Amino acid sequence: MPNILRVKNLNVKLDGEEIIRNLSFEVKEGEILTILGPNGAGKTVLLKTLLGFLPHEGEIEWQKEVKIGYVPQRLPFIKDIPISVEEFFKLKNSSRKEIKEILNSVGFQESFLGKKMGDLSSGQFQRVLVAWALIGNPEVLLFDEPTTGIDIGGEETVYGLLTKLKQKRNFTILLVTHDLSVVYKFSNYVICLNKSPICQGLPREILTAKTLQKLYGEEVKFYEHHKY
Amino acid sequence: MLISNGVEQFLLSLIAGIFIGGAAGYLGTLMLSKKMALVAGPLGHLTLPGIALALLYGFDISLGAFPFVILGIILIWLLEIRTKLAMEALTAVVFASGVAIAFLFLPIEQAETALVGDISKVGFWDTLSVIFLCLLLFLIIKKIYSKIILINVSEDLAKSEGMEVKKYNLLYLGAIAIIVALGVKMVGGLLTAALVAIPAAASRNLSKNLFQFSLFGLLLGAISSFLGILSFKISGLPAGPLIIIVAAFFFLISMIFKKS
Numbered sequence: 001m002p003n004i005l006r007v008k009n010l011n012v013k014l015d016g017e018e019i020i021r022n023l024s025f026e027v028k029e030g031e032i033l034t035i036l037g038p039n040g041a042g043k044t045v046l047l048k049t050l051l052g053f054l055p056h057e058g059e060i061e062w063q064k065e066v067k068i069g070y071v072p073q074r075l076p077f078i079k080d081i082p083i084s085v086e087e088f089f090k091l092k093n094s095s096r097k098e099i100k101e102i103l104n105s106v107g108f109q110e111s112f113l114g115k116k117m118g119d120l121s122s123g124q125f126q127r128v129l130v131a132w133a134l135i136g137n138p139e140v141l142l143f144d145e146p147t148t149g150i151d152i153g154g155e156e157t158v159y160g161l162l163t164k165l166k167q168k169r170n171f172t173i174l175l176v177t178h179d180l181s182v183v184y185k186f187s188n189y190v191i192c193l194n195k196s197p198i199c200q201g202l203p204r205e206i207l208t209a210k211t212l213q214k215l216y217g218e219e220v221k222f223y224e225h226h227k228y
Numbered sequence: 229m230l231i232s233n234g235v236e237q238f239l240l241s242l243i244a245g246i247f248i249g250g251a252a253g254y255l256g257t258l259m260l261s262k263k264m265a266l267v268a269g270p271l272g273h274l275t276l277p278g279i280a281l282a283l284l285y286g287f288d289i290s291l292g293a294f295p296f297v298i299l300g301i302i303l304i305w306l307l308e309i310r311t312k313l314a315m316e317a318l319t320a321v322v323f324a325s326g327v328a329i330a331f332l333f334l335p336i337e338q339a340e341t342a343l344v345g346d347i348s349k350v351g352f353w354d355t356l357s358v359i360f361l362c363l364l365l366f367l368i369i370k371k372i373y374s375k376i377i378l379i380n381v382s383e384d385l386a387k388s389e390g391m392e393v394k395k396y397n398l399l400y401l402g403a404i405a406i407i408v409a410l411g412v413k414m415v416g417g418l419l420t421a422a423l424v425a426i427p428a429a430a431s432r433n434l435s436k437n438l439f440q441f442s443l444f445g446l447l448l449g450a451i452s453s454f455l456g457i458l459s460f461k462i463s464g465l466p467a468g469p470l471i472i473i474v475a476a477f478f479f480l481i482s483m484i485f486k487k488s
Binding site (some may be wrong): 084 | 260261262374377378380381382384385387388389432435436437438439440441
């Protein structure tokens with residue numbers, strides 16, 4: 001499989017503070033890469049840098065003309081704006097036909113389009129965000145901390161939904177999380193990040209008690225992965 | 229002339245008022261969604277020295293206000309980049325300074341016009357230029373509306389769509405500058421923020437979606453101005469405060485609808 005993303009010697013400094021140090025990795029087409037790390041480890045900064053929002057040193061090389069869908073963690077200001085689900089999708093210049101198809105693929109009926117965004121449950125909201133990112137057929141999805149606990153409807157989690165969607169369209173997924181369970185359940189490559197890269201590789205091989213202690217600090221207990 | 233001067237004057241102020249009120253209400257819905265509605269407050273106050281100059285030397289109030297609004301917009305832009313305390317700092321500094329400087333040289337008998345506006349003496353060419361500017365504003369706002377909404381929802385999301393956020397923000401600030409310059413002519417430096425914020429806030433209580441939100445904002449702004457200027461004609465009380473009181477009344481009514 002060809003590389004869809006190659007990062008080499010990435011350094012990010014914000015307001016003089018070093019946020020990411022010397023990070024290098026590659027992502028292959030169709031791979032699910034998890035960036036794991038504690039709060040404040042620079043995970044979100046990494047996503048934003050990959051999206052091209054932040055100044056950086058080093059190389060970030062996306063496959064040519066790759067289309068990226070970005071799924072933010074939450075949208076705190078949207079509750080202040082009276083906007084329907086359909087209007088939210090139209091902000092992206094999408095046709096009604098495309099909107100309907102995508103909403104169907106994440107399990108919503110057409111009648112859902114008239115709902116007010118501010119009235120959605122957090123599960124519905126997350127599903128809408130995924131659907132929004134899917135408009136325009138992106139090859140890569142970037143997720144900022146998808147909420148793990150919440151039931152997005154029909155006892156499905158956002159990971160179940162993604163797995164289902166991925167079977168239909170083989171996109172590449174990059175997600176950042178501090179939730180260890182996500183890594184085992186869902187991803188096939190992991191980067192542990194706490195400003196500098198701590199480890200990277202296949203989850204079952206590299207996530208040992210030792211690396212996790214190094215990543216999260218001494219007091220964190222090691223969770224055996226067969227529990228998941 | 230078939231119609232008397234008084235009636236003609238009244239119609240002109242009514243037309244100018246409806247256009248300014250409508251444009252302010254429409255733009256207000258965008259500003260409210262970014263929690264920017266109160267920015268019109270410090271901007272309005274900052275225009276006071278310009279208004280004072282216009283009154284002293286007898287030229288158009290909006291024209292006097294405009295350079296000061298631009299100064300304010302640049303301040304907002306600079307401060308927003310440098311510090312997150314921007315809006316509070318700007319409000320605290322500018323509120324006072326604008327008023328203070330204006331009253332250093334503004335004769336007290338002209339203070340009312342500066343503070344709460346005076347649309348009742350607007351001339352024919354004035355009205356024509358108000359109509360032209362308001363139509364221009366309407367077109368600009370319509371063009372940037374969905375972009376600014378997306379930026380307001382999430383700047384990151386807007387950027388991930390490849391949107392030129394800076395360009396749209398600049399057009400947006402430009403629109404705010406024009407509406408403040410027009411607003412101070414009608415409701416003065418003190419009340420311009422209310423002209424922008426109240427119809428939009430009432431509209432938000434009544435709306436289920438963006439379409440209704442922007443439409444009701446525009447209509448409530450225009451109707452408030454119409455009724456305010458009408459009550460001025462009947463009561464002889466100043467038009468600016470009456471417009472704002474009508475708008476506030478609509479807001480109270482909208483609160484009832486919100487609960488049900």
